[in-house]
Amino acid sequence: MPDEPRHFLEQIIDADNASGKWGQWSPAECTSGQTPGTSRVHTRFPPEPNGYLHIGHAKSICLNYGLAEEFGGKFNLRFDDTNPSKEEQEYVDAIKEDVAWLGGAYEGAFGGGIFWASDYFGQMYAWAEELVQKGLAYVCDLNAEQMSQMRGDLKTPARSPHRERSPQESLDLLRRMKAGEFPDGSRTLRAKIDLNSPNFVLRDPVMYRIVHAPHHNTGDAWCIYPMYDWAHCLEDSLEGITHSICTLEFRNNRPLYDWFINAINQGRNADGSGKYGKLVHHPQQIEFAKLKLTYTVMSKRFLLQIVKDGKVSGWDDPRMPTLRGMRRRGYTAASIRQLCKDVGVTTQDSVIDVGRLENCLRDELNKVAPRRMGVLRPLRLRIVNWGEGGAADRVEMMNAINNPEDASAGTRPVAFTGELFIERDDFMENPPKKFFRLAPGAEVRLRYGYWVRCVDVVKDGAGNVTEVLCTYDPQTRGGDDPPPGPDGTVRKVKGTIHWVSATRNAKAEVRVFDRLFSAETPGERTGSFFDDLNPNSLEVLRDAVLEESLAHAEHGERFQFERLGYFCVDQDSRPGAVVFNRSVTLKDTWAKESAKDAGKPGTPAPRGTQGPQGPQGPQAGAKK
């Protein structure tokens, strides 16, 4: 049997383990997830606490945690809190919760724990002074604008008037910066690398900037804060990270990552006898392609904006690509992990069809979600000959299968009465070919109920059908086929539709969501994401009727409403005022079929309001 193909990161780690590059876990380091003597693999997820985590972050979490688990290593959660002006405690709490929910068990068997860049500020500063003394860093008196002007361009080297300042002078200035003697932005500490480098990242990058702002963790202890490049490699080093995995856009920064570690290691050696002591750990930065999805925007700035603007109800709006939003929508952590696994890990930029995410959820829920019947947009159906089979107001309890994929889920009783509700989309007065549902003269099976034939309709003044009149066949109880006729043939029916009793039901509010954007690549058309927001991404259905038992459904429960999709109970749900979210529709080949004839009169809308993923939805024509 051939093994599963290993992605490039697994191959790198395989090779590292074979060569012993990172050494082995010592007994003291091991918890239940590690074994002494096995090769060290230590990863981390380093979010900046300035926003909520989204599906893009999920890939990084799954990758980093997954590698630690696969190789019996460790996974750290580390807050990269180096910029006090943008970060808030609110985000810290949310991120912890989301990472854990997704399965990034940073405190489990493969967890290294939770860490803070801000806890290293002291050590980072000490190393900064060291670099100044080595002549590898200097204080620059340029402000941001001046530095930008002297940055040079593709063909022109940068200029820096203070780079030849003596180490003593720089050290004095750095200490005064730290002491708070200078205003914000007036000076910086810069690495002395190469003003002529074609890689702008190396043109004497800033290591520290002056920011007089309270930090959520260190308070007002500091007024200088480290920049990403200076801080990140040190954080990794201090935590013993082996594989520092980041996204592609940090490729240009890798030489700087290595430069800083090497700069610290100047004057250090393996046995600690160097002038500055022992070598510090040098992790390896490796870049991979982040997750991008069609019809989706991950930009933190943009997501923050639509929350502020009230375009969505909050960070946990079920239409948001945030982990909280998706969780509320009904996505499971396992389905998100599955997507991350499916799409692979490479160094090629790519865009994943959001439909694959939806498929992951369907696959999982199909196996486990209990089935129920629910009518989102009710149309009354009256059985005119119901009285012939007994009392006209009788209730018959029907036996419905809870999950055809899982026999152990058993069955449940469902109340059937002479007046029912069916889905408005399941009746057409003038049906097109291949419409297998109800129409004048047509017969359908009511699932687990009876076969009914439409004999008439009732209309309102405007000509809208308000009631469908049917006869039922008492010989089809349970939805079973009737006995063979006199000629030995069995009557057939093409369609089976769902229903809910008009008198024995649970009223509910159902929120059906469509994609937040109507363009496959939001912003492509006009340059603004806002122009592609789908104005119909939310529809609230207040007249939905469900099986009685659903009146007591509790927050977090998930069901398949037969023929419609998967739904979960929203946090807004209250006893007597149940609220469901549609997580995802079922695949709907009829919607697709009928959409082929779109434009022709008499073509029905896809089942269940505003169309699922069918080309008839708002995304129609979005493809270039």
Place this chain on the structure above:
RNA sequence: UGGUCGAUGGUGUAAUCGGUAGCACAGCAGAUUUUGGUUCUGUUAGUCGAGGUUCAAAUCCUCGUCGACCAGCCA
């Protein structure tokens, strides 16, 4: 325009340092079905281009083409 990186069906991803281009999703066709769901079967479709090396190239070389990223005191 300087640098770095990438390019395999519609999409995503394999092909163990040159040896039969495979898998998944989507699509299409059919079977099963008391969900137009699920499941099953079959099927369409690909190595960015031009040269070169070689018995043999997705893989190596050259030159192009296209795309991504970089000139924050953001990360």
